[in-house]
Amino acid sequence: MFDSSSSIIVGLEVGTSKVCAVVGDLGDAAALKIVGVGQAPSRGVRKGEIIDTELAEEDIRHAIAEAEQMADVEIRNVYLGVTGGHIRGFNNRGVHPIFSADREISEEDVRDVIKNAKTINLPAQNHAIHAIRQHFLVDEQDDIPNPVGMLGTRLEVDVHVVHGSLNRLQNAIRTVKGLQLEVDDIVFNGLASALALLSNEQKEIGSLVVDLGGGTTEYVAYANGIIKHTGVLAIGGDHVSNDLAYGLKTSLRRAEQYKLEHGAALVEDVITGQTISIPNENGFAPKIINLEHLRRIMNLRLEEVFLLIGQDLEQAGALDDLRAGVFLCGGGARTPNIAKLAEQVLQMPASIGKTNSISGLKSALDQPEFATAIGLVKFGSFEHRKRALKASLTENLKATLSQWFRRA
Amino acid sequence: MTTPSPPIPEAAPARKTVPIKVIGVGGAGVAVLGQLLRSGLAGVGFAAINTDAASLAATTAPEKLHLETRLLRGMGSGGDPDRGRTAAQENVPRLKTLCEGMDVIFIIAGLGGGAGTGISPVVARAAKETGALVIAFVMTPFDCEGARRQRLALQGLSELQAAADGLIRLPNQKVFKLIDENTSALETFRLTNEYVAEGVRSFWRLFTCSGLIDIHFEDLCQLLRDRHLENAFAVAEAAGPARSREVVEKLLAHPMLDAGQMLAEADALMISIMGGPDLTMAEVNRVMEQINRQSERAQVLMGAAIDEAFRDRLAVTVVAARKTLPPGEARFAALPGHQVPDQLLHQAVTGQPGSRFSSRPPSFTAGPGDESPAPRRKTARMLQAQLPLESTSKGRFDKSEPNIHKGEDLDLPTYVRRGIPLN
Numbered sequence: 125m126f127d128s129s130s131s132i133i134v135g136l137e138v139g140t141s142k143v144c145a146v147v148g149d150l151g152d153a154a155a156l157k158i159v160g161v162g163q164a165p166s167r168g169v170r171k172g173e174i175i176d177t178e179l180a181e182e183d184i185r186h187a188i189a190e191a192e193q194m195a196d197v198e199i200r201n202v203y204l205g206v207t208g209g210h211i212r213g214f215n216n217r218g219v220h221p222i223f224s225a226d227r228e229i230s231e232e233d234v235r236d237v238i239k240n241a242k243t244i245n246l247p248a249q250n251h252a253i254h255a256i257r258q259h260f261l262v263d264e265q266d267d268i269p270n271p272v273g274m275l276g277t278r279l280e281v282d283v284h285v286v287h288g289s290l291n292r293l294q295n296a297i298r299t300v301k302g303l304q305l306e307v308d309d310i311v312f313n314g315l316a317s318a319l320a321l322l323s324n325e326q327k328e329i330g331s332l333v334v335d336l337g338g339g340t341t342e343y344v345a346y347a348n349g350i351i352k353h354t355g356v357l358a359i360g361g362d363h364v365s366n367d368l369a370y371g372l373k374t375s376l377r378r379a380e381q382y383k384l385e386h387g388a389a390l391v392e393d394v395i396t397g398q399t400i401s402i403p404n405e406n407g408f409a410p411k412i413i414n415l416e417h418l419r420r421i422m423n424l425r426l427e428e429v430f431l432l433i434g435q436d437l438e439q440a441g442a443l444d445d446l447r448a449g450v451f452l453c454g455g456g457a458r459t460p461n462i463a464k465l466a467e468q469v470l471q472m473p474a475s476i477g478k479t480n481s482i483s484g485l486k487s488a489l490d491q492p493e494f495a496t497a498i499g500l501v502k503f504g505s506f507e508h509r510k511r512a513l514k515a516s517l518t519e520n521l522k523a524t525l526s527q528w529f530r531r532a
Numbered sequence: 533m534t535t536p537s538p539p540i541p542e543a544a545p546a547r548k549t550v551p552i553k554v555i556g557v558g559g560a561g562v563a564v565l566g567q568l569l570r571s572g573l574a575g576v577g578f579a580a581i582n583t584d585a586a587s588l589a590a591t592t593a594p595e596k597l598h599l600e601t602r603l604l605r606g607m608g609s610g611g612d613p614d615r616g617r618t619a620a621q622e623n624v625p626r627l628k629t630l631c632e633g634m635d636v637i638f639i640i641a642g643l644g645g646g647a648g649t650g651i652s653p654v655v656a657r658a659a660k661e662t663g664a665l666v667i668a669f670v671m672t673p674f675d676c677e678g679a680r681r682q683r684l685a686l687q688g689l690s691e692l693q694a695a696a697d698g699l700i701r702l703p704n705q706k707v708f709k710l711i712d713e714n715t716s717a718l719e720t721f722r723l724t725n726e727y728v729a730e731g732v733r734s735f736w737r738l739f740t741c742s743g744l745i746d747i748h749f750e751d752l753c754q755l756l757r758d759r760h761l762e763n764a765f766a767v768a769e770a771a772g773p774a775r776s777r778e779v780v781e782k783l784l785a786h787p788m789l790d791a792g793q794m795l796a797e798a799d800a801l802m803i804s805i806m807g808g809p810d811l812t813m814a815e816v817n818r819v820m821e822q823i824n825r826q827s828e829r830a831q832v833l834m835g836a837a838i839d840e841a842f843r844d845r846l847a848v849t850v851v852a853a854r855k856t857l858p859p860g861e862a863r864f865a866a867l868p869g870h871q872v873p874d875q876l877l878h879q880a881v882t883g884q885p886g887s888r889f890s891s892r893p894p895s896f897t898a899g900p901g902d903e904s905p906a907p908r909r910k911t912a913r914m915l916q917a918q919l920p921l922e923s924t925s926k927g928r929f930d931k932s933e934p935n936i937h938k939g940e941d942l943d944l945p946t947y948v949r950r951g952i953p954l955n
Contacts, residue, residue: 170929209935358935359942366929367945371954417954424946432937 135500136202140339143187147195148501158484160195162187171358172207172340201306203504207313209358211288241283251290258282258350314342316499321477331448336456347445371421389465391419430469449473453495552636553577560642567729616650627658644673644681649688656695667698674704734849745836769847776815780822795826796939798852805836808843
């Protein structure tokens with residue numbers, strides 16, 4: 125099932141505006157290198173969730189085929205990115221008393237306490253996608269990064285649990301499996317983007333990653349090197365286009381066009397009264413669009429997105445520690461002046477995120493839309509290393525056992 | 533030898549003595565006054581003000597003020613609020629004497645005609661100047677009464693909003709939802725009057741009754757003052773074993789609260805719970821819990837009182853207040869046939885799940901009296917804001933579930949929800 129010999133890791137993101145697959149090669153030096161990218165416009169996804177399985181399957185097949193061609197490999201397993209308005213993140217605490225006579229905390233105790241933290245307080249229909257350990261507490265002593273080997277009677281762990289509706293997650297997995305692809309693991313998109321963009325230093329100082337996608341906006345906040353809060357808003361670029369379609373009284377397709385060609389996140393004074401004249405193909409009179417209206421509609425919607433994120437972070441108590449500021453990625457990060465708007469609303473420095481510590485296809489790495497898929501590959505590489513380690517241990521064990529049996 | 537102990541202070545009286553006067557202004561106001569006089573309201577002063585001498589002669593109010601100018605000759609204002617206003621302005625000192633020494637003044641008026649519309653703002657201002665808290669209860673015309681009366685009513689409304697502290701308004705049109713088609717016109721008017729009278733009574737209870745949980749007069753004043761936009765109020769009653777749940781259900785379906793919409797949008801809520809001696813704390817709790825769930829961001833003032841007359845019954849009165857809206861929306865106020873300006877844009881938002889992105893049913897409330905005989909100008913109210921929007925594409929989100937966040941559907945354009953006009 126898990127091919128430990130293959131060093132190819134594939135991240136697949138089935139997004140609302142595009143499906144993209146990124147192929148990474150772990151190589152001998154265990155340095156991750158991006159060797160292939162495939163993408164296709166997505167037609168069967170709304171607000172981050174698959175609503176038309178057939179169309180989605182077709183689009184995924186295109187993206188995978190393109191990636192396979194570029195990387196010259198056959199793709200059989202993927203790490204799947206998941207998102208949707210049903211996904212929530214919250215901090216949970218697990219407790220586990222230490223039973224052993226010498227009261228020494230073992231690896232198993234650590235696993236138990238994390239399992240504990242993963243399951244309590246979870247709503248019935250939900251499945252925990254991630255349980256990210258934040259820090260441990262041994263007998264009330266706080267902020268312990270690794271308790272293994274310490275003595276104590278009670279082990280507690282603070283975990284950040286990202287959970288979502290089990291049914292919806294399984295929908296996504298099933299769609300991918302329908303294409304004869306194995307899903308090695310599911311990863312929350314926001315987490316993946318954060319993995320791709322943030323350096324360890326930025327995670328220490330405290331940073332917020334906001335992925336402005338077509339159907340959803342994910343955000344992840346790091347402080348002191350650990351995840352403090354995550355969240356998803358089922359609002360994205362589609363909402364901006366829709367707002368424009370309403371406000372400018374035009375079709376959705378046209379609205380998207382105007383958004384991409386003339387849109388911006390801020391309304392500057394210079395453009396008051398400016399209009400754009402869109403020539404009509406059919407020979408009718410050109411359509412006049414008021415530029416100020418366009419910018420204002422976009423500004424309001426984007427401002428609201430940041431406001432909602434700010435409110436949620438404030439409620440979770442995560443807003444104050446973000447000293448490195450905001451890093452934007454996703455298609456929405458291409459909007460002119462979006463970083464300035466983010467700065468205004470969230471009152472902290474904001475910039476477009478850049479993938480780091482990964483080499484390979486420059487064209488892919490530089491674009492903010494691929495941050496999530498690249499992050500998925502990075503996540504996959506961590507998992508791969510962990511499993512390779514375990515695999516080698518089990519290999520040794522098996523070899524030893526077979527030796528004994530042969531002798532006997 | 534025993535040391536003299538300090539005198540034990542006397543227990544507070546069961547009924548708070550707050551000097552209140554109820555003033556009925558104009559024909560409709562005096563009629564409502566009549567109903568209150570008939571049912572009785574303890575410890576309250578009553579006064580009637582009108583330009584029409586005949587109506588004053590017929591009322592049993594202890595104090596009467598006939599506003600008279602040479603023009604009017606005792607025959608009323610003739611449906612012209614300017615005449616009513618002039619008559620009132622010439623008599624401001626007398627109005628002030630009427631309000632002297634009072635802590636709270638209730639003004640009752642029907643807007644759209646001459647006397648109520650023109651005189652009540654002047655009375656409100658005079659009352660404020662004597663230092664009282666002014667709460668106005670007004671009725672606005674039925675749609676069938678015509679555009680002119682509507683316009684005058686709206687003008688009067690905005691004047692009152694500036695002058696009074698609290699404004700409770702009964703759009704008569706809404707009463708159609710509460711009545712059956714075959715009710716006589718006479719009976720309908722009696723019902724509208726009775727509704728306003730009930731409003732006055734619930735406020736009176738808030739101010740004077742004490743019992744389980746008191747609402748302090750100061751808190752009430754502070755809540756009402758400066759909330760110059762109108763308030764909505766509704767009363768619901770229930771009896772039987774599940775009464776705490778039933779009474780909230782009735783409130784949430786009440787047309788006066790726009791089927792619970794007002795609860796979600798209110799900044800401040802005043803809840804008065806009246807029960808008999810058998811009222812339990814658990815029931816109070818349950819009612820408050822359900823209401824609080826509907827209105828997360830409102831400041832809630834709650835009072836509960838026990839009255840022997842309410843044995844086996846549970847009555848809840850809700851007054852929902854909202855702060856003034858941005859000036860952009862005042863545009864719609866001048867258009868005829870319109871009712872509440874602020875409700876126009878808020879109608880575009882519904883808290884009900886499964887709402888479609890742009891198409892909206894003309895009425896939210898599932899009331900039995902939906903088929904009203906009068907011309908349905910009411911739908912014009914709700915559709916007016918949406919007409920320019922509905923003609924365009926439905927948007928991508930009609931197939932997906934709505935994004936409800938704090939009572940708003942986030943799938944709707946932000947600029948629409950914020951009410952930012954694009955000129």
